[in-house]
Amino acid sequence: MEPEPDSYSYTLSLILITIPSFEIIAGIAMIFLLLLCAAFLSAAEVAFFSLETDDYEKIQQDNRNIGVRLLKLKEDTRRLHATILISSSVVNVAVILLFNAVLSKALSPQILGDWAANLASSSGFSLNMSIDMMGKSLGFLIALAGATFLIILFAELVPKVYARLNKVYVSSIMVQPMYFIMTLGKPLIGAIVRWTKAVERQLAMAPYSTGGLASRKDIDEAIELTVSRAEDTDQEKDILKSLLKFGDVTVSQIMCARVDVVAVDIQSSYNTLLEVVRESGYSRIPVYNDDFDNVAGILYVKDLLGHLRESDDFNWQQLIRTSVLYVPETKKISDLLKEFQRQRLHMAIVVDEYGGTSGVVTLEDIMEEVIGEIKDEFDDEPEVIFQKIDDANYIFEGKTLLNDVCRVVGIDTDTFDQVKGEADSFAGLILELLGDMPREGQEISYNSFHFRIVAVNERRIERILITIASGE
Incomplete structure (x- = not known):
């Protein structure tokens, strides 16, 4: 007797002798077209939402009509995004259903049922369902897996990578189709947009709502992902990250400390005043009157321009502006910026909890917290004085603000938040870590950082060496 043919070989022979019908060929063609539509939609999503101002100007110069329509789409990004998402979802579902239909035509339920029965028996599972039902279930799972693979590869990954590299070209060719889809589906898309807005309002009013849709860490990661990695965009990323932290920075973190403030005694002679003005710039x-804790006002150097030839006994005190703004150390710089704008001032005196003067803060200090150091023709020396020994070793003055230390060495400005206490300077951090005045040459370690006191006197820590362990 001849042995029974192997069931898998028999099934394979049935597949091989099956000639694809017109319905199968048409179905495969439809799947290809739908994948192409999904690819265009995915590319459009990346291209539209990564365009910058220069890109819009370039498109308008090349084709004014396309540029005008693109600007109209930009004005309603919520509706545009909803249109892309809804269209992509419809197309993807259609791909899965059509894939399942083509598979059902190509493979009969009996063949799929035999496969399912063999799989169940070989794996030791017993399914209480008919062969036909098992075949349909297996066919749908195969269709789902196959369609998902095709969608992810050809309708998601490839087009999105291409669109990121060619965003202007993709946006130009997709403006007209997206404008047509938005016009065609305006009633449905409008209703969905209104419904999502209502849901958002309800969630924002919920008692457990934190008032924010994303954490700072999420936004920080989004900045890294969305801002181009070209060399000329590093400053843009720094500005965006600085704006993200802007509302949490206090005056004490950016002020000029009392010991570094250039000020004059109200009893000083006119020649002494001019010398101070020339040297400080x-x-x-x-x-101040007798002591810096008793500030009499602010002298604007421009008010001296008409009196440069006056004698030493000139009454320059009459030029002092007595409208002084006093702010506490704990005031947020975002609030101080609004106060500067409201009172049209550029400088404020910072006071501590006892009313003593801690230092001064200017509008320039606030702006530098966002856009970085601002240099003019009088800034001959760097604002942050440090010595870079190598990539892991730096020497800073003790009075250097912690924010500036972190920026120079390239670490997050909140690295020492857990141990710095109320300290804002590098020396203050060392005092918080030790709890006492250190001696010269003393070494302290914190996490991956190693500090050594380079110079110290009876009253203050003058210079500190910071060493960053590899991998930080």
Whole structure:
């Protein structure tokens, strides 16, 4: 007797002798077209939402009509995004259903049922269902897996990578189709957009709502992903990250400390005042009476321009502006910026909890917190004085603000938040870590950082060496 043919070989022979019908060929063609539509939609999503101002100008120069329509789409990004998402979802579902239909035509339920029965028996499972039902279930699972693979590869990954590299070209060719789809589906898309807005309002009003849709870490990661990695965009990323932290920065973190403030005594002679003005190069100088805790006002150097030839006994005190803004150390710089704008001032005196003067803060200090150091023709020396020994070793003055230390060495400005206490300077951090005045040469470690006191006197820590362990 001849042995029974192997069931898998028998099934394979049935497949091989089956000639694809017109319905199968048409179905495969439809799947290809739908995948192409899904690919265009995915590419459009990336291209539209990654365009920058220069890109819009370039498109308008090349084709004004396309540029005008693109700007109209930009004005309603919520509706545009909804249109792309709804269209992509419809197309993807259609691909899966059509894939399943083609598979059902290509493979009969009996063949799929035999496969399912063999799989169940070989794996030791017993399914209480008919062969036909098992075949249909297996066919749908195969269709789902196959369609998902095709969608992810050809309708998601490939087009999105291409669109990121050719965003202007993709946006130009997809403006007209997206404008047509948005017009065609306006009633449905409008209803969905209104419904999502209502849901968002309800969620925002919920008692458990935190008031924010994303954490700072999420936004920080989004900045890294969305901003181009070209060399000329590093400053843009720094500005965006600085704006993200802007609302949490206090005056004490950016102020000029009392020991570094250039100020004049109200009893000083006119020649002494002019000498201070020439040496400092500042446009505004605080004036105090006997002690810096008793600030009499602010002298604007421009007010001296008409009196440069006056004698030493000139009464320059009459030029002092007594409208002084006093702010606490804990005031947020975002609030101080609004106060500067409201009162049209550029300088404020920072006071501590006891009313003593801690230092001064200017509008320039606030702006530098966002856009980085601002240099003019009088800034001969760097604002942050440090010595870079190598990529892992730096020497800073003790009075250097912690924010500036972190920026220079390239670490997050909140690295020492858990141990710095109320300290804002590098020396203050060391005092918080030790709890006492250190001696010269003393070494302290914190996490991956190693500190060594380079110079210290009886009253203050002058210079500190920071060493960053590899991998930080």
